Amino acid sequence: MSDAMRTSVLGSTGAGDLFQLLRDGRPRTRAELAAVTGLARSTIGLRLDALTSLGLIGPVADAASTGGRPPSRIALKPSSRVVLAADLGASHAHVALADLMGGELASHTERLEISLGPEVVLGWMVEHADRLLAELGKSRADLIAAGIGLPGPVEFSTGRPVNPPIMPGWDAFDVPGWVHRHMPIPVYVDNDVNIMALGERTHSWPEVDHLFFLKVATGIGSGIISSGQLQRGAQGSAGDIGHIPVSRGAGIQCRCGNTGCLEAIASGPAIAASLRRQGRDVATGDDVVELVRRGDLDAVRAVRQAGRDIGEVLTTCVSLINPSVIALGGSMSEAGEHLLAGVREVVYSRSMPLATEHLQIVQSRAADDAAILGASMLAIHFALAPEALDALAAAASSSAQ
Numbered sequence: 001m002s003d004a005m006r007t008s009v010l011g012s013t014g015a016g017d018l019f020q021l022l023r024d025g026r027p028r029t030r031a032e033l034a035a036v037t038g039l040a041r042s043t044i045g046l047r048l049d050a051l052t053s054l055g056l057i058g059p060v061a062d063a064a065s066t067g068g069r070p071p072s073r074i075a076l077k078p079s080s081r082v083v084l085a086a087d088l089g090a091s092h093a094h095v096a097l098a099d100l101m102g103g104e105l106a107s108h109t110e111r112l113e114i115s116l117g118p119e120v121v122l123g124w125m126v127e128h129a130d131r132l133l134a135e136l137g138k139s140r141a142d143l144i145a146a147g148i149g150l151p152g153p154v155e156f157s158t159g160r161p162v163n164p165p166i167m168p169g170w171d172a173f174d175v176p177g178w179v180h181r182h183m184p185i186p187v188y189v190d191n192d193v194n195i196m197a198l199g200e201r202t203h204s205w206p207e208v209d210h211l212f213f214l215k216v217a218t219g220i221g222s223g224i225i226s227s228g229q230l231q232r233g234a235q236g237s238a239g240d241i242g243h244i245p246v247s248r249g250a251g252i253q254c255r256c257g258n259t260g261c262l263e264a265i266a267s268g269p270a271i272a273a274s275l276r277r278q279g280r281d282v283a284t285g286d287d288v289v290e291l292v293r294r295g296d297l298d299a300v301r302a303v304r305q306a307g308r309d310i311g312e313v314l315t316t317c318v319s320l321i322n323p324s325v326i327a328l329g330g331s332m333s334e335a336g337e338h339l340l341a342g343v344r345e346v347v348y349s350r351s352m353p354l355a356t357e358h359l360q361i362v363q364s365r366a367a368d369d370a371a372i373l374g375a376s377m378l379a380i381h382f383a384l385a386p387e388a389l390d391a392l393a394a395a396a397s398s399s400a401q
C-alpha cells in the first residue's frame, strides 16, 4: 500500500487507516506519520493511543540516535496477536500459528484425507490450533483471524466449496460458520492455488504487483495477482486454467467430462499415463519426478512436452494479464528445469515481445511453504484491514466506558 491516507469509512478514530502505514514493520516517528498523512499531531496522537491500547503498536528504541533524547519511534508489534493458518490438501493437513507479519511461530503437519469430510478435518484443525496455542503459552483470546486453503473451488464471499471433485461431503459446507462456532474469530477460506500465490508473493516477490502462480500436480490451476490484488473473479473460479483445451489434447478424455483439456495431458497423472503407454512402470506424478531425477530420458521428454503444453495456455494468459513473474509450483515442479524449459520455450517464442521483455518464468521459491504462508497472509489481510481495526478500536473503547 502506498503511504497515502485513505478516508476511513467506519468508526470515528481512523486508527485502522493510520495502522496501514505501520504494517510493514518499519518504525516511524509521530512527525513522520503526520507528514505522510497530513493529519494534525493531536489527531495522530489519538489514533496511536487507540492502537496502543489494543496492543498492536508500541514504542521502539532508536539505536541510531546520537545524543539528546532519542525521538520516540513507533512500530507494529508483530507478536501482539496471532493468526491461525491451515493448508488442507487432498491427503495432507498443515496447521500453523503466525505473527502479524506472517512469521511462523508453531506448526503441525500430518497425513489426513480431505475425503474424511469437513467435520473430521476441521475438527482436527481446531484441536491442533489449541495445542499449538498452548505450546506458545497463548490462548484463543490471542487469535485475531483464521485463513484456510482447500484443494478445490471455493466461493470466496461465503467460504463454501463449490462442487469440489475430490472432497466428498464438502460441497456448499459452511466452513467459516462451522469454525466460528468452535473458535469465535473471523474465518477466511480460499482455494489452495490462490493462497499459494499470496504466499509466493509474500515470500519472494513483495515488490511484484503482477504475479502469476501456476500449480502443476494432480490437477493444474493458477492464482492471479494483478495490480497487487489477488483476482478471484465473479464466482471465485478465476485462474482455473486446467480445463482450457490445448492442441495436442484433441480427443483425450478429461475427468471433467470434456476432452482435450490441458490437465488431461500435462498433469502428473497424465504424464504418468503417457509413460505407461510407452511400457514404463509408472503409477503417479511422484514416480515421474523420481524418474526425472534419475535422468530417465523418456520421463525427461514427457515432462518437457507437458511444459510446452502448459506454455501454450500460458501464452494466452500472458497476453491477457501481462504478468512480470510466472512462478511454477506444485509437486510436478519438482521435476525442475525440464518442466520450466518446456514452458519457457513456448511462452517466449509465441508471446508478443513487449509482454515478455521483462517476464521471468521461475520455479516457486516459497515451494512447500507457499500455501501455509499464504493462508496466514489471507487472515492478516482481512484482520488488519482499516475497517476491521476501526471496529476493534470502537469495541474496545465502548467496553472501557
Ligand SMILES: [Zn+2]
Binding pocket: 242, 243, 254, 255, 256, 257, 258, 261, 263, 264
Ligand atoms: Zn477437463
